[in-house]
Amino acid sequence: MKIKKISALVLSLVMVFAMSVTAFGATEDDIKSKLEAAGLPDAYMTQVEQFLANNDLGEDDINAIIEQIDLAVETKGDAKDIASLTAEQKQAIIGNIKAAADVIGATVEIDVEEGKLVVNAGGKTYVVEATSEVVKPTGVSTTATVAVVAVMAVGIFACAVVSKKKVA
Amino acid sequence: MEQKLELNIKKNNKNTKRRPDVISVILSFILAVLLAVMGYAAGAQIGIFRSDIITESIDRTGYSEKVYNQILADSVELGKPMMIPEEVFQDVFDLEKVSRDIKAVYNSRIANTYTAADTEVIRQRLKDNINKYAKEQDIEMGEEQNAAVDEFVSLIEQRYSSGIDIFYISYYVSFRNMYQKYFGILIAVIAVLSVLDIVITLKRHKRKYRGLRYITYASLAAAIMTGAAPAFLYIQGKYRSLNIKPDYFYSMIVDVADRSLSVFMYVALFFVIVSAILIAATVVLRKKYSAGHYKNSASLNV
Amino acid sequence: MAYVYMPLLLSLIGFLLVFLCLSPYIKAAYSVMSIISENTAQTSVDETEVPDFKLENTSGETESIPYSPDMYPQLGELYAQIHCDRLGIHENVYFGDSSTELNKGVGQYAGSGIFGFGRTIILGGHHATSFAPLEYVEVGDVFTVNTSYATYTYEVYDMVVANEDDGWAFGFDSDEEIITMYTCYPFTPLASYSQRLYVYARKTSGPYLEH
Numbered sequence: 001m002k003i004k005k006i007s008a009l010v011l012s013l014v015m016v017f018a019m020s021v022t023a024f025g026a027t028e029d030d031i032k033s034k035l036e037a038a039g040l041p042d043a044y045m046t047q048v049e050q051f052l053a054n055n056d057l058g059e060d061d062i063n064a065i066i067e068q069i070d071l072a073v074e075t076k077g078d079a080k081d082i083a084s085l086t087a088e089q090k091q092a093i094i095g096n097i098k099a100a101a102d103v104i105g106a107t108v109e110i111d112v113e114e115g116k117l118v119v120n121a122g123g124k125t126y127v128v129e130a131t132s133e134v135v136k137p138t139g140v141s142t143t144a145t146v147a148v149v150a151v152m153a154v155g156i157f158a159c160a161v162v163s164k165k166k167v168a
Numbered sequence: 169m170e171q172k173l174e175l176n177i178k179k180n181n182k183n184t185k186r187r188p189d190v191i192s193v194i195l196s197f198i199l200a201v202l203l204a205v206m207g208y209a210a211g212a213q214i215g216i217f218r219s220d221i222i223t224e225s226i227d228r229t230g231y232s233e234k235v236y237n238q239i240l241a242d243s244v245e246l247g248k249p250m251m252i253p254e255e256v257f258q259d260v261f262d263l264e265k266v267s268r269d270i271k272a273v274y275n276s277r278i279a280n281t282y283t284a285a286d287t288e289v290i291r292q293r294l295k296d297n298i299n300k301y302a303k304e305q306d307i308e309m310g311e312e313q314n315a316a317v318d319e320f321v322s323l324i325e326q327r328y329s330s331g332i333d334i335f336y337i338s339y340y341v342s343f344r345n346m347y348q349k350y351f352g353i354l355i356a357v358i359a360v361l362s363v364l365d366i367v368i369t370l371k372r373h374k375r376k377y378r379g380l381r382y383i384t385y386a387s388l389a390a391a392i393m394t395g396a397a398p399a400f401l402y403i404q405g406k407y408r409s410l411n412i413k414p415d416y417f418y419s420m421i422v423d424v425a426d427r428s429l430s431v432f433m434y435v436a437l438f439f440v441i442v443s444a445i446l447i448a449a450t451v452v453l454r455k456k457y458s459a460g461h462y463k464n465s466a467s468l469n470v
Numbered sequence: 471m472a473y474v475y476m477p478l479l480l481s482l483i484g485f486l487l488v489f490l491c492l493s494p495y496i497k498a499a500y501s502v503m504s505i506i507s508e509n510t511a512q513t514s515v516d517e518t519e520v521p522d523f524k525l526e527n528t529s530g531e532t533e534s535i536p537y538s539p540d541m542y543p544q545l546g547e548l549y550a551q552i553h554c555d556r557l558g559i560h561e562n563v564y565f566g567d568s569s570t571e572l573n574k575g576v577g578q579y580a581g582s583g584i585f586g587f588g589r590t591i592i593l594g595g596h597h598a599t600s601f602a603p604l605e606y607v608e609v610g611d612v613f614t615v616n617t618s619y620a621t622y623t624y625e626v627y628d629m630v631v632a633n634e635d636d637g638w639a640f641g642f643d644s645d646e647e648i649i650t651m652y653t654c655y656p657f658t659p660l661a662s663y664s665q666r667l668y669v670y671a672r673k674t675s676g677p678y679l680e681h
Contacts, residue, residue, distance in 0.1 A: 042642040046589045047581055053681035054539040125545045127580035131637040134579055136567050139654030139663035140494045140598045142350070148201070148491035149357060155198050156365050163191050163372045188476075200480045204488045212495075277558075282606075330555065336506050338558030342602030343502060346657060347495060381472070388477035393488050396481075410507040421506070447473065 026062045028052045043134070047119075047126045054124050061104055068100035189382075192369055196382040196389075199365045203390035206358040207435045209351045211394070215431030216424070217348050219278050222334070223271050225423040232267035234416035239266070239331040243324050250320055256297045261290050261328065269332045277341050285332045287325040294321050335417050377453035384446040387439050395436025398429040498598045501573045505561065505600055537587075537681035541619050545580060550617045552576060552593070557603035557611060567594050576600050576651075583647070585615050585622050586679040590641045591649045597667075601653035607669050613649070615676075622676030624649050629669045631655050639668045647673040 032045075032052065057065075075092045079085050085093075094110065101108045106121035116133060119126040215221065226232060239261065244254050269285040276283040298317055302309050309317075366383055373379035401407065407425050412418040489496070543549035543565035550563035565584075567577030576595045583589025595601030611626045632639035641650040648670055655667040 042590075043581065043637070043640070046583045046587075046642070049589065049681070050542065050583065050587070053537055053587075054542055122539070124539070124542055125580065127545075129579075129581055131640075132635040134581070134592065134637075134640055135634045135652055135666055136569075136572065136577070136594050137634075137654070137663065138572060138594050138596045138601070138652070138666070140346075140498050140596065141663065142494050144493050145354070145491050148487055149205075149354070149361070152198050152202055153361055155194065156361060156368065159191050159195050159198075160364075160368045163368060193476075196476070197480050197484060200477075201484045201487050201491075204481075204484060205491050208488070208492055280606075333558065336502075336558075336560070338603040339502050339505065339599055342605065342657070343498060343598055346598055346602075347498075350658075384473065385476040385480060388473065389480035389484055392477060392481040393484055407503070410503065412507050 026059065026066065028057055028062070031062065043131070044128055047128055051119070051121065051124075051126050055104065055122055057104065064103040065100045068096045068103070072096035189372070192372060192379070192382045195365055195369045195372075196386045199362060199369070199383065199386035200389035200393070202358045202362045202365065203386060203439065204393035206355055206362065207390055207394035207439065208432065209355050209358070211398075211432040211435045212428075213348065213351055213355070214435075215428040217344050217351070219275075221424055221427060222274060222337075222340075222420070225420050225427070226267075226270060226274075229416070229419040229423050231416050231420045232270055233263060234414075235270065235331055236261070236263045236266040238414065238416070239328055242327055242331070246323060246327065247320070250316065252298065252320070253301070256294070256301050258297070260293045260297065260324075265289075266332065270334070273332050274334055274337060277337055278344075280341070280345065285329055287328055290328055291321050291325055294324060334420075375454075375457055377450045377457060380446055380450045380453065384443050384450065387443040387446060391436045391439035391443065394439060395433050398432035399436075402426065402429040402433070497573075498596070501596060501599045504574050534678040534680045535586075535620065537679040538619075541586075541617075541679065542584060546571060548575075550585060550615050553614045553616075554603070554611055557606060559601075559603050559613070561595065561600050563593065563615070572596055572600075582642075584679075585617055586620055586647070586676055587681070588647050588678060590644050590647070592640060593649055593651045595651070595653050597653040597655070597657055601651065602657070604651065604653050604667060604669055605657045611671075612674075613651075613671055615649075619679075620677050623674045624671035625674045626669055626671045629667060631665055631667055634664055634666050639666070641668070641670055644672075647678075649673075 032048065072093045075089055075096070076085070077089075079089070098108050101119060101121070104121055106119050109118045109120075110116075111118070116130075117128045119128075240257060243257050243260075247253075247256065273283065273285055295317065298321075299309065301307075302313075307313070369382050370376055370379040408422050410418075412421055545566045546568075547565045548562050549565050551561065552563050553560050562575035564571035564575060564577050566580050571577035572594060573596075576593050579592035579594065582592040585591060595604075597604070607626060607629060609626050609628065613624045613626070615622045615624065630639060639650075641648055651669040651671070652666045654663040655665045
């Protein structure tokens with residue numbers, strides 16, 4: 001499950017920078033439209049848009065990022081889905097993502113446990129979470145109450161069973 | 169013979185120091201926890217979840233009067249850009265209507281049948297007053313003026329409706345609706361378990377007063393657990409320094425909190441009284457047993 | 471003496487169990503008080519620096535305003551207020567949806583767009599506190615959102631009960647700007663809470679942030 005989560009994030013990020021863009025004249029709009037054409041899920045496009053709106057990327061930065069994207073796509077090879085990626089491939093792609101982030105001075109944190117990817121760039125934080133983690137627990141669990149009362153009940157019955165002989 | 173009887177009594181006295189029975193201590197502990205939880209649940213039902221507690225606090229803190237003054241002040245302020253004087257708002261709404269509407273809206277929310285305050289009479293009175301003022305000032309009320317007055321009156325109606333509705337009351341109602349029924353079930357289940365616990369404790373001891381002692385320990389422990397935390401909160405009073413606006417709402421909230429905490433302390437007092445009764449019963453039973461026992465011992469040794 | 475030390479001993483150990491048993495209600499009550507009070511002990515935002523939210527309805531005045539990176543909030547930041555007069559909802563909206571934010575008010579999933587950006591905005595709130603009134607939400611209910619840069623209104627057009635990991639229910643595929651408000655379902659205790667009530671409201675007024 002953890003591997004699925006991180007793989008989903010990894011694959012989505014590969015798709016974030018998925019298409020080979022010509023080295024000259026590349027713009028942020030080009031990146032956006034290519035990502036949409038590549039089928040990047042809408043859930044992640046929001047963060048891409050927010051990131052691009054908050055940062056002015058120079059042509060050199062875009063080109064450097066695209067270079068890392070191309071490497072990641074090459075690493076992906078013919079793998080059609082996440083399950084097909086080997087552990088080495090996944091590690092290599094994560095390395096590409098981090099290198100792409102380094103280009104713009106951003107930091108990337110991947111929390112495998114929570115299935116969460118956090119990018120910090122230009123003093124702003126961008127978050128992408130696996131589908132299973134988007135919606136948070138918003139209910140009040142009464143398990144503790146039931147558990148305590150149940151334990152007390154069991155205790156009473158246990159004492160009743162043990163207590164067959166009267167004490168003087 | 170008398171010497172033998174004396175020796176027997178002395179022997180019995182030496183044996184009165186006994187170790188606590190482990191099973192009885194466990195049963196006593198379980199009973200203490202159950203009684204404490206039941207105390208909190210019952211205290212919540214009688215206190216914070218009681219439907220009248222907020223209307224009582226409204227009366228005690230003069231909430232209605234302060235809301236009335238605030239609505240009036242806001243209305244006068246809203247009327248200034250249109251050069252509507254303060255006297256126009258006289259008799260538009262009165263304190264009695266405000267108080268009635270606050271309680272009616274609150275009760276409708278508690279009953280989950282939210283009904284907004286009736287503002288039709290306010291609308292009519294205000295329009296009449298504005299038209300009267302316009303006549304006195306020889307102001308011609310054309311279509312444009314009437315439209316502006318309509319819009320202004322709607323604004324005052326909205327202000328009145330929002331002022332009448334107690335802030336955040338929907339959260340209290342939802343919280344109350346969610347847990348009140350559940351607390352009832354909890355109290356019933358715990359009551360059954362408590363009775364079972366008491367019966368098993370008493371049956372375990374041939375001398376019932378010894379079983380009663382363990383029940384008394386549980387009752388006293390429940391009094392401590394039920395009363396200590398609310399008493400601490402009440403005395404420390406940190407909730408009184410919460411920054412809640414407006415001031416009349418703050419006064420009402422603090423009054424509700426004070427009274428709710430007091431209820432838990434009364435529940436603790438109830439447990440103390442029950443404990444006192446149990447101690448008295450223990451003493452009586454012990455004396456009866458001792459008298460009966462020595463009488464039997466004396467007759468056997470004869 | 472036993473009447474003194476025995477109850478004390480029992481209560482010292484019993485306190486923990488009683489607190490554990492009542493912890494869900496204590497947490498919910500604390501959360502409600504936090505929402506009501508502007509000054510909480512655990513706030514990560516200095517409440518004296520609460521943004522000057524636009525309370526007046528400027529929504530109809532401009533169709534779009536230029537986007538500025540300053541509009542994008544920090545994680546945990548109080549950056550909007552949401553109101554629904556009919557339901558009695560008046561909540562602070564925090565950017566981020568950890569338990570800290572959810573205990574103080576409504577938490578926005580940080581991976582969703584900000585108000586006015588033209589993307590789906592996902593808001594979560596506890597069903598016993600901030601989003602408790604959603605139990606009575608109806609199609610047509612209007613929610614007003616005040617931010618420091620504009621005021622927006624959203625009208626409810628649909629609601630659905632779905633599982634917590636049903637991605638289709640989040641509303642990310644919407645063509646227009648919507649808010650998806652969710653809370654645990656059902657609104658009664660002793661349930662498993664694997665489901666959520668999702669309430670969808672489309673933007674009806676407020677400037678688009680040009681970017």
